[in-house]
Each structure stands twice: as structure tokens, then as C-alpha cells.
Amino acid sequence: MDNLVQTKPMPRLFPLSGKAIDRRCTPVNGGARFSLRLPAASISTASAALGVELAVPVNRASAANGRTALRLGPDEWLLLLSEAEAVPVAAVLEARLTDGRYSLADISHRQTGVVLEGTAVTDILNGGCPLDFDLAAFPVGMATRTIFCKAEAVLWRQSEGRFHLEVWRSFAPYVWNLLAIVSREYAV
Incomplete structure (x- = not known):
């Protein structure tokens, strides 16, 4: 059998070789992070409360007004926002999602x-x-x-x-x- 080094060019053997300036x-640094879980029926209400569109396809991000929602699953979002907005966001979601069928966990720590x-x-x-x-x-x-x-x-x-x-x-x-x-x- 031929020696691999002799039959393959160097860039193929070392795919990370190269230089970039x-x-x-x-x-x-800083920022608040929340894990949000909620049923499909609550997505539009939560979107309006947050000011960020949550009804995007899974594995997509949506951002508005300095807030970002990363949709990681059919009922799961990672929310990224400023530290100053952590308490107000939790309060507005609690006020708007009155059926209690959601989970909001502060994972900033x-x-x-x-x-x-x-x-x-x-x-x-x-x-x-x-x-x-x-x-x-x-x-x-x-x-x-x-x-x-x-x-x-x-x-x-x-x-x-x-x-x-x-x-x-x-x-x-x-x-x-x-x-x-x-x-x-x-x-x-």
C-alpha cells in the first residue's frame, strides 16, 4: 500500500493549514440570558410582550430592540438581552402569559x-x-x-x-x- 503522505497533497492532510490576518x-461581558419554554398557542402573546418575533423556524434567530431570541426547539428559546432588562422582561411575560403554561429560567449565571x-x-x-x-x-x-x-x-x-x-x-x-x-x- 502506498504511503498516505506520498499520495495525498499536504493541504488535504492538514485541512486547517493556512494563514489569515x-x-x-x-x-x-454582561448581559442577561433566559431559557424560555412555552406552547405554540402562547408564541404570539410572548412575541408581543418581548417585542421580538418568536414565531421563526427552529434553529433561527430573531432580534429587535436590543433583544435576541434564538429558537432552539419547537417550544424552546434562548433569550439574550441587557442586564437592565432582565427583571422587566420577566415581569411583562408573567403579566401577559396569564395561563401559567410557560417556563422562564434566568440562566445568566x-x-x-x-x-x-x-x-x-x-x-x-x-x-x-x-x-x-x-x-x-x-x-x-x-x-x-x-x-x-x-x-x-x-x-x-x-x-x-x-x-x-x-x-x-x-x-x-x-x-x-x-x-x-x-x-x-x-x-x-
């Missing part, structure tokens, strides 16, 4: 975010995430629960070269270090 990983951007961002993410980041497969506005190496994460594509990655705080140093290691491939 433009790449940044920035921690997201559990999660943190990282914004990843640049020309090599999809290659860097593929260093630890098995998703296809081609624009046709993972378009702008898509958001999904996934993994980065061994850490559960929520990933949202904000633009062609910009992603928002949410991870549990206990995994944040692990994910940050792995991003740094993979990013070294793209250092100039």
Missing part, C-alpha cells in the same frame, strides 16, 4: 458568550465543531445547539464572518484555550 475572539469573527472563523470553529459552515448549510441568522470539542454550546451566525458562541461558564476557559490553540494555525 483577520481573526478575533472577544468575550461577551450559568452561561457566557464569545464573539468570533474574521476571514478564518469557520475554519477555526471547525477545529472543534462538526457542523458544515458553508453559507448554504449554515446561513446568516441560523442558531443551533451543538458542541465545541467536549463542551455543549449554542452557536449563532450573525454575519458571514461573525458568530456568537454561548457556553457554560465552567467550560469557558476550556473553550477559550481551544479557540486559541486552533487560531494559532492562522497567525501571521
Whole structure:
């Protein structure tokens, strides 16, 4: 049998090889995060209360007025908003969803975010995430629960070269270090 190195070109053997000048990983400081669960019958009422459209397809994001809703399942959203809005948002949902058939959990203490951007961002993410980041497969506005190496994460594509990655705080140093290691491939 032929030696693999002799039969395959180097870029094929090392798909992360390459250089890119433009790449940044920035921690997201502050902000409130909520896990919202509610039945289909309550989506329009909750959308009006939040000022963000919740009736988007699963694995899509919706944003308005500084609030973002990532639809992760048929009855599940991750809400991202400012810390100052945490208490008012909880109060307005409680006032509007009078049937009590919803769950709103403040998970701000559990999660943190990282914004990843640049020309090599999809290659860097593929260093630890098995998703296809081609624009046709993972378009702008898509958001999904996934993994980065061994850490559960929520990933949202904000633009062609910009992603928002949410991870549990206990995994944040692990994910940050792995991003740094993979990013070294793209250092100039």
C-alpha cells in the first residue's frame, strides 16, 4: 500500500493549514440570558410582550430592540438581552402569559458568550465543531445547539464572518484555550 503522505497533497492532510490576518475572539461581558419554554398557542402573546418575533423556524434567530431570541426547539428559546432588562422582561411575560403554561429560567449565571469573527472563523470553529459552515448549510441568522470539542454550546451566525458562541461558564476557559490553540494555525 502506498504511503498516505506520498499520495495525498499536504493541504488535504492538514485541512486547517493556512494563514489569515483577520481573526478575533472577544468575550461577551454582561448581559442577561433566559431559557424560555412555552406552547405554540402562547408564541404570539410572548412575541408581543418581548417585542421580538418568536414565531421563526427552529434553529433561527430573531432580534429587535436590543433583544435576541434564538429558537432552539419547537417550544424552546434562548433569550439574550441587557442586564437592565432582565427583571422587566420577566415581569411583562408573567403579566401577559396569564395561563401559567410557560417556563422562564434566568440562566445568566450559568452561561457566557464569545464573539468570533474574521476571514478564518469557520475554519477555526471547525477545529472543534462538526457542523458544515458553508453559507448554504449554515446561513446568516441560523442558531443551533451543538458542541465545541467536549463542551455543549449554542452557536449563532450573525454575519458571514461573525458568530456568537454561548457556553457554560465552567467550560469557558476550556473553550477559550481551544479557540486559541486552533487560531494559532492562522497567525501571521
